[in-house]
Amino acid sequence: MKLAYDQSKCTGCAVCASVCSFRLKGLVHPGGTRIKFAYVSPTDSHVIYCRQCENAPCALACPQGAIQKDGKTSAWVVDAEKCVGCGLCLEACPYGAIRLDTESGKADKCDLCQGDPACVKHCLAQALTVQD
Ligand code: SF4
Ligand code: SF4
Numbered sequence: 001m002k003l004a005y006d007q008s009k010c011t012g013c014a015v016c017a018s019v020c021s022f023r024l025k026g027l028v029h030p031g032g033t034r035i036k037f038a039y040v041s042p043t044d045s046h047v048i049y050c051r052q053c054e055n056a057p058c059a060l061a062c063p064q065g066a067i068q069k070d071g072k073t074s075a076w077v078v079d080a081e082k083c084v085g086c087g088l089c090l091e092a093c094p095y096g097a098i099r100l101d102t103e104s105g106k107a108d109k110c111d112l113c114q115g116d117p118a119c120v121k122h123c124l125a126q127a128l129t130v131q132d
Contacts, residue, residue, distance in 0.1 A: 001052075001073055001074060001075075001112060001115065001130050001131065001132055002050075002051060002052035002074070002075075002112070002130070002131050003035075003049050003050070003051075003052070003110070003112070003117060003119070003120065003128060003129070003130065003131070004128070004129045004130070004131045005046075005047055005049060005127060005128055006126075006127050006129075007046050007127070009125045009126060009127035010045075010046065010047065010125060010127035011124075011125045011127070012037070012039070012045045013124075013125070014037040015119075015122050015123065015124070016035050016037070016047055016119035016122065016123055016128055017030070017033040017035055017036055017037045017047070017119075018033075019118045019119060019121075019122045020032075020033040020034050020035045020118060020119055021033040023113070023118050031102055034050070034097075034099070034108060034109055034110045034111075035047055035048070035049045035050075035110060035119050036048040036049075036096075047127075047128070048095060048096050048097060049095070049097055049110065049119075049128075050075075050076070050095065050097040050098070050109055050110035051095060051097070052074065052075055052076060052110075052112070053076075056069075056076045057092040057093060057094065058076065058089035058090075058092050058093045058098050058107075058109070059076055059089075060092065061088045061089050061091070061092035062083075062088060062089050062107075063086070063088065064082045064083060064084055064086075065082060066078055066079045066080075066082035066083040066084075066107065067079075067089060067107070067109075070111065072114075072115060073111070073112045073114060073115045075110065075111045075112040076109065077109075077111045078106065078107045078108060078109055078111075080104065080106045083106040083107050085100060085104075085105040085106050085107065087100060087107075089107050089109075090107070097109060097110065112130075117130060
């Protein structure tokens with residue numbers, strides 16, 4: 001499964017980023033979210049999200065083999081034990097969808113909330129959905 005995003009339905013409320021941050025960190029903070037909201041101009045704003053790529057460039061770039069596919073959700077998941085925080089995965093992702101956690105210094109990315117993405121549940125505009 002993976003996220004799908006319809007920008008034409010998006011209202012720009014940024015609730016997706018807020019609930020992601022709250023779920024992960026217990027507070028709403030732009031630095032704590034895996035899905036990000038980009039405000040480019042009054043006519044261009046959109047979410048930045050992981051595509052769960054077929055041959056994920058982030059996983060291919062990781063010299064530690066720290067990014068592996070979850071067999072149940074098919075999400076690419078970071079193993080924090082293996083990650084050394086080198087940032088090569090960030091450079092490899094064409095979508096800007098992976099980040100280094102400011103507290104742990106380890107890579108952090110969308111794991112689809114283990115199969116029940118909070119951002120999708122809270123997107124009232126249904127701009128975010130789940131695809132098989
Ligand atoms: S919650 Fe939905 S409508 Fe709001 S910014 Fe995110 S994708 Fe857009
Ligand atoms: S983090 Fe980037 S490269 Fe890795 S699966 Fe997601 S979109 Fe693809």
